[in-house]
Amino acid sequence: MVSPNSSHYDAIVVGSGISGGWAAKELTEKGLKVLLLERGRNIEHIKDYTNALRAPWDVPHRGRDTVADKAAHPVQRRDYILNESNRDWWADEKDSPYVEKKAFDWFRGYHVGGRSLMWGRQSYRHSDIDFEANAREGVAVDWPIRYADLAPWYDHVERFAGISGSIENLPQLPDGQFLPPMELNVVEKAVAARIKTAFNDTRRLIIGRTANLTLPIQERVNCQYRNKCWLGCPFGAYFSTQSSTLPAAVKTGNLTLRPFSIATRLLYDKDTKRARGVEVLDAETNQTYEFTAKIVFVCASAFNSTWLLMNSATEIWPDGLGSSSGELGHNAMDHHFRVGASGAVEGYLDRTTFGRRPTGFYIPRFRNIGADKRNYLRGFGYQGGADRSGWSREIAELGIGADLKQALSEPGPWSIGMTGFGEILPYHDNRISLDRSAKDKWGLPVLAMDCEIKENEIKMRADMMDDAAEMLEAAGVKKVRKNDDGYNFGRGIHEMGTARMGRDPKTSVLNGHNQVWDAPNVFVTDGACMTSGAAVNPSLTYMALTARAASFAVDELKRGNL
Amino acid sequence: MMTMTRREALLKMAVAIGATAAGPRLLAAAFQPGPPGGFTPADLALLDEIGDTIIPPTHVPGAKAAGIGAFMAMMINDCYEADDQAVFKAGLAKLPAAYAAKYHEPFLTGQPANRTAFLNELDQEQRTHGSRIRKERREAGLPENGGGPHYFRLMKELTLLGYFTSEIGSTQALRYLEVPGSFNGDAPYVKGESDNADPIA
Numbered sequence: 001m002v003s004p005n006s007s008h009y010d011a012i013v014v015g016s017g018i019s020g021g022w023a024a025k026e027l028t029e030k031g032l033k034v035l036l037l038e039r040g041r042n043i044e045h046i047k048d049y050t051n052a053l054r055a056p057w058d059v060p061h062r063g064r065d066t067v068a069d070k071a072a073h074p075v076q077r078r079d080y081i082l083n084e085s086n087r088d089w090w091a092d093e094k095d096s097p098y099v100e101k102k103a104f105d106w107f108r109g110y111h112v113g114g115r116s117l118m119w120g121r122q123s124y125r126h127s128d129i130d131f132e133a134n135a136r137e138g139v140a141v142d143w144p145i146r147y148a149d150l151a152p153w154y155d156h157v158e159r160f161a162g163i164s165g166s167i168e169n170l171p172q173l174p175d176g177q178f179l180p181p182m183e184l185n186v187v188e189k190a191v192a193a194r195i196k197t198a199f200n201d202t203r204r205l206i207i208g209r210t211a212n213l214t215l216p217i218q219e220r221v222n223c224q225y226r227n228k229c230w231l232g233c234p235f236g237a238y239f240s241t242q243s244s245t246l247p248a249a250v251k252t253g254n255l256t257l258r259p260f261s262i263a264t265r266l267l268y269d270k271d272t273k274r275a276r277g278v279e280v281l282d283a284e285t286n287q288t289y290e291f292t293a294k295i296v297f298v299c300a301s302a303f304n305s306t307w308l309l310m311n312s313a314t315e316i317w318p319d320g321l322g323s324s325s326g327e328l329g330h331n332a333m334d335h336h337f338r339v340g341a342s343g344a345v346e347g348y349l350d351r352t353t354f355g356r357r358p359t360g361f362y363i364p365r366f367r368n369i370g371a372d373k374r375n376y377l378r379g380f381g382y383q384g385g386a387d388r389s390g391w392s393r394e395i396a397e398l399g400i401g402a403d404l405k406q407a408l409s410e411p412g413p414w415s416i417g418m419t420g421f422g423e424i425l426p427y428h429d430n431r432i433s434l435d436r437s438a439k440d441k442w443g444l445p446v447l448a449m450d451c452e453i454k455e456n457e458i459k460m461r462a463d464m465m466d467d468a469a470e471m472l473e474a475a476g477v478k479k480v481r482k483n484d485d486g487y488n489f490g491r492g493i494h495e496m497g498t499a500r501m502g503r504d505p506k507t508s509v510l511n512g513h514n515q516v517w518d519a520p521n522v523f524v525t526d527g528a529c530m531t532s533g534a535a536v537n538p539s540l541t542y543m544a545l546t547a548r549a550a551s552f553a554v555d556e557l558k559r560g561n562l
Numbered sequence: 563m564m565t566m567t568r569r570e571a572l573l574k575m576a577v578a579i580g581a582t583a584a585g586p587r588l589l590a591a592a593f594q595p596g597p598p599g600g601f602t603p604a605d606l607a608l609l610d611e612i613g614d615t616i617i618p619p620t621h622v623p624g625a626k627a628a629g630i631g632a633f634m635a636m637m638i639n640d641c642y643e644a645d646d647q648a649v650f651k652a653g654l655a656k657l658p659a660a661y662a663a664k665y666h667e668p669f670l671t672g673q674p675a676n677r678t679a680f681l682n683e684l685d686q687e688q689r690t691h692g693s694r695i696r697k698e699r700r701e702a703g704l705p706e707n708g709g710g711p712h713y714f715r716l717m718k719e720l721t722l723l724g725y726f727t728s729e730i731g732s733t734q735a736l737r738y739l740e741v742p743g744s745f746n747g748d749a750p751y752v753k754g755e756s757d758n759a760d761p762i763a
Contacts, residue, residue: 053740056762057729063762064723066640085762185747225742228761350752355745356760390757391726391736399682400616400718405624408726409735411757 009035009256011553012278012293014263014308017114019526019542020299021241021249022157026550027297028254032557035291036249037261039283039300040110043089043117045242049232051085059084079491081107086231089118095441104449105490106303112259113241114301115493116539118230121211121238121359122383123163124536125154125174129369134532137377140331140426141502143531144512147174153544160248161239161543162217165209173364173536179214181207182223186351187386187414188361191475195363198474203366208359208383211239211540219247225355238358260284262442266296266312266321266522274521274562275321281442295521295553295562299546302527303332303432306498307447309509309516309524310434320434322499322509322516322524329433331426331500332451333533335492338485339461340382341468342417343477352388352411360385363418363471365535367463376459377425381535382468384418416477420464423535425456426497430489451489494538496530514549521562525549598635600647605654606631611670612657613721615677622735625721628728634720645710653713657684681714688712732759 010032013023024036042048056062065082075093076082082090091108098106109115128147135142151174158177166181184192184207192205212223220243221235229238236243249255258280265279267290277292298305306329310320322328360383366372367379389412398404424430430451438446465482472480502508505517510529516522525546527538534541556562597606613630638650661669665676672680688711695709725731732738736759 055729055738055740056727056732056759059727059762061637061641062723062727064637064641067643068640183745183747188747225745226740226761350750352749352751353745353747353758354749355739355742356758357745357747388757390760391722399685401678401682402618402620405617405620405622405735408722409622409756410754411751 007289007291008277009033009291009293010557011035011295011297012037012291013297013299014278015039015114015298015300015304015526016112016241016246016257017109017299017301017526018116018119018241018539019301019546020114020297021116021245022543022546023297023299023523023525023550024249024255025245026547027554028249028252030550030554031252031254032554033254034249034256035293036255036257037263037278037280037291038112038114038257038259039262040091040112040259042112042257042259043232043242045236045247046232046234049234052228052231052234054085054231075105076107078105078488079107086118096446097438097440098446099435099438099448101448101450102452103488104451105488106449106495107490107493108301108304112257113246116240117232117242119211119240119539120537121229122362122537123158123161123165123209123211123540124362124381125176126150126534126536126541127172127174129172130532130534130536133378134426139377139532140428141500141504141507141531144501144503144508149512150541150544150548153548154540156547157540157543160217161211161244161540162213162215162220163209163211163239163540164214166206168204168206168364170204170364172366172369176209178209179217182210182212182214182357182359183207184361185353185357185386187345187348187416190348191345191386191416191472191477192361194475195471199366199471202370202372203363203471205361205363208362210359212358213237218244220244223358225357227356227358229358261289262444263300263308264288264311264444266298266308266519267292268312268314268317268321268519270314270316273519275519281444283442286442294557295523297546297550297553298522298524298528299526302495302530303447303498305524305526305528306432307434309499311445317518321522322518324518325502325505325507325509327428327500327507328509329498330428330431331497332430332432332449332489333424333426333494333496333530334451334490335421335494335533335535335537336424336453336457336461336487337419337421337492338487339422339464339468339483340384340417340419341465341472341480341482342415343472343480345386345414345416345477348414361418367460367467374459374463376456376463378423378456378460379535380420380422380460380464382418382420382464384416386414386416388412388414416472418468418472420461420468421492421535421537422457422460422464423533424453426500426530426532427454430497432498449489453487453489494527494533496527496533496538499524499528500531501529502531513552514545523549523553598632598639600639600651601635606635608654608658608670609634609717611677612681612717613725615674615681616718616721617725618674618678623730625725628725628730630721630724630728633724633728634717637720637724638716642716646716649710649713650716653717656713684714685718688715688718691715726759727762 016038091110260283312321363382365379391408435448499509609631613625617625691712738759
């Protein structure tokens with residue numbers, strides 16, 4: 001590795017999560033000397049997965065939150081983020097607060113690897129139905145790229161990351177370079193067959209496409225079916241910066257990783273109209289450093305990437321670098337969810353599962369596809385699973401005692417459930433902004449969130465609930481119950497937009513290669529760049545966009561254009 | 563390309579992790595406290611017997627062997643708000659008195675059949691507690707929700723949680739495999755076989 005005290009590099013990458021890890025890998029493999037900045041601490045692969053092998057009985061409160069923890073973490077307590085096993089991997093809201101103009105859940109990973117360590121690993125491609133939607137419907141602005149631009153890069157990142165999945169030939173969910181799929185269980189297979197028949201194959205239940213290995217690749221072991229991915233995998237069996245992109249970048253000898261390095265400003269040179277580097281605040285010493293480079297990749301996670309652009313205001317760009325269009329901070333998106341249905345499955349009592357599969361099933365979007373037309377735009381997919389119920393089930397006919405003990409030691413009846421993940425349109429007035437009156441632990445201004453779902457999403461939620469129930473009932477599931485557990489913006493942990501790509505510098509922040517229109521040697525390739533959100537989990541698309549932009553950047557450097 | 567066998571994978575992991583895997587358990591053992599605050603040794607003994615009546619020893623040890631009394635007390639202190647703590651403690655005081663009045667023997671040393679019958683009655687009471695309280699509150703002109711739980715529901719829930727996530731419960735009542743190594747979504751099951759224990763999720 002190059003010395004971390006050097007001040008000049010070929011490229012600086014801000015952020016070491018899914019996108020930043022990919023930028024570091026691609027740029028170092030192409031021979032660039034790269035400084036990878038990470039605002040938080042280092043987490044070393046395997047060695048620092050301290051709870052990965054902890055048995056249930058060694059978890060003091062067995063997964064329940066304490067009153068003191070809940071009181072100290074009013075945001076994290078809203079979801080599973082607050083827990084005894086990996087809470088240290090979620091950013092502390094006291095150190096790094098934000099302002100909720102409207103309710104907003106912001107769950108962040110401030111450490112090497114970012115949320116690549118804790119992500120849900122569901123990996124789906126966008127299709128042209130997604131890339132063309134804005135233009136077709138007159139919503140926001142058109143994507144500057146189409147599926148054909150990204151398809152080879154999806155291939156590239158899937159081969160390296162290792163995505164297991166099934167080939168389905170669905171226009172709305174393109175197939176990819178998959179490892180063998182994981183298996184639907186016996187009940188899921190039966191339900192899949194009945195849904196296929198009942199809806200004439202317009203709705204399909206498939207195994208989740210997941211970044212868990214079903215064959216070993218590189219130094220990584222195939223999945224051992226522990227389903228404790230979120231604690232870090234000692235086998236390296238799921239894609240993370242630590243298991244995958246970071247070792248590849250380190251191997252080149254071209255990488256310098258600098259933890260505890262908060263990128264505070266992009267240093268803009270008004271004469272060259274380029275960024276000349278990044279100002280960094282050392283999170284431990286509070287000292288400020290300047291690092292210079294020919295190109296900068298901003299991959300700080302969607303809203304923090306936009307924060308960095310906004311905080312890089314100059315006389316020329318008083319609202320931040322990339323603000324000339326007036327769109328910086330606008331068009332924030334997420335996926336709205338926690339609405340669906342569940343029910344009881346009769347029979348199959350002589351069957352069970354062995355091993356803990358780290359993915360559920362997936363039902364690709366079927367609304368507003370082909371001839372289907374609804375009273376809202378876009379659509380949603382479902383994620384779900386079937387399993388035999390466990391010891392926490394209620395048994396009405398048994399009170400207490402030996403019979404209850406024996407009954408709860410055996411698997412209960414099968415149940416099945418699913419929740420929709422719906423697309424949120426890119427609304428100009430769903431925005432984030434800098435609040436200079438509030439400061440974080442380091443005295444830096446914080447983000448204010450002003451986002452909400454609107455009529456289109458609310459109408460969609462009705463379908464998300466009804467369609468789930470309809471499919472379960474068609475599949476013969478009993479006691480079907482619909483649920484809508486509510487949704488705060490951000491809860492999907494799929495923040496997108498606020499520095500969108502586009503075809504016109506007047507209406508977008510980034511061009512079709514993720515370059516900031518106002519400073520073309522600055523590339524933003526994480527969720528901030530998204531022009532629309534689609535209904536699928538977004539991380540795979542960030543990987544592909546990042547690899548594509550990195551290749552373009554190196555070519556442009558060679559051509560002398562940057 | 564062959565998938566790695568479970569044995570090969572374990573070996574690779576053991577090399578990678580070294581001795582650190584022993585860390586958390588040693589740490590937990592070093593923190594053996596006295597009774598959790600607000601509970602006496604007598605309270606813990608009583609909770610052990612209540613837990614052992616809910617989940618008695620059979621061919622597999624019961625809840626007392628899994629340390630259920632101390633677990634319940636710790637959970638009540640750490641994970642419950644003051645009003646639920648008060649409900650639990652009032653119930654813990656009431657239970658032995660009500661038992662003694664009915665069976666003329668102390669709960670701690672009572673006949674197993676009597677204790678089981680008594681706690682089964684309490685279980686029936688807690689099952690209808692919610693609707694009963696809502697009705698009472700409605701008739702008193704109060705909002706229906708907010709009546710608080712029945713103390714025996716807390717005891718039963720904590721006993722089941724503590725037992726089935728304990729080492730005894732996970733590995734003897736249930737079947738715990740840290741590294742299954744493979745997945746079968748259509749495995750045969752014969753009635754009577756143990757369920758799989760889950761890692762804490």
